[in-house]
Amino acid sequence: MEIQLKQLEFGYDPKVPVLKGITFDFDRPEFICIMGPNGVGKSTMIHCMNKILKPTGGELLIDGLDVNEMKLKDVAEKMGYVPVSSEDSFPLTVVDTVMVGLQIDSKFGTSREDLEKVYGVLRLMQIEHLAMRNFDELSAGQHQKVMLARGLVRSPPVVLLDEPTSNLDIRHQLEVTKVLSRLPREKGMMVIMISHDINITAKFADRIVLLHDGEIYATGTPMEVLTKENLRVVYGVDAEIIERDGRPHVILNDSVPEE
DSSP states (O other), rough: EEEEEEEEESSTTTTTTTTEEEEEEEEHHHHHHHSSSTTTTHHHHHHHHTSSOOOOEEEEETTTEEEESSHHHHHHHHHHOOOOOOSOOOOOOOHHHHGGGGGGGGOOOHHHHHHHHHHHHHHHOOGGGGTTTTTGGSSHHHHHHHHHHHHHTTTTSEEEESSSSTTTTHHHHHHHHHHHHHHHHHHEEEEEEOOOOOOHHHOOEEEEEEEEEEEEEEEEOOOHSSSSHHHHHHHHEEEEEEEEEEEEEEEEEOOOOOO
């Protein structure tokens, strides 16, 4: 599956563009992280990709088809989506909550195959023990793992993740990101994740797309993108970069670089 962004633009106000001429190809199974400061258009970019938002300029093609010409159901069949964590809660069991992720198939009733898919993804996220708990009884971190399971239950070709580890402690951030990073190799999926954690991203990402002021500032491997100069320009921080096992590790300094 291939997603092509060609001079993609979006703005809630025509005079204030959020995305400016984004051109990029998502063209193979890999773990891609979209990074950048708050407000640079990360969520807007993936919302254009899954048809939540309609681009105001340029083209967005999914396997050569213009996303504007596709039905929302057809887009949803190709892409799983896990939104940024929220306080939403409902009195369904975890099994039933994850089962909602299969409803796109327009089937009535629950088959053994459906249950196998649900329990398989619960095992993947290491929350099988929560299967019969009510979703509204869980902690914020458990909520997020369940929502991740719901987005992955169909094993879609592409899954879009908006800060999926934001409610997790550092141990579970590492566990979940490690699981997500394996999906391209083990299931042939393309995993596209918005992330704010520089070092976890550096440890697991295959490629990084770094946004700045609504544009792509840099793309490439973590070693290529997470440089001292790029962090200074995009985040306005001074940092030292050391290499560990072929990947960068960022150590932030106290000083703030001059403009």
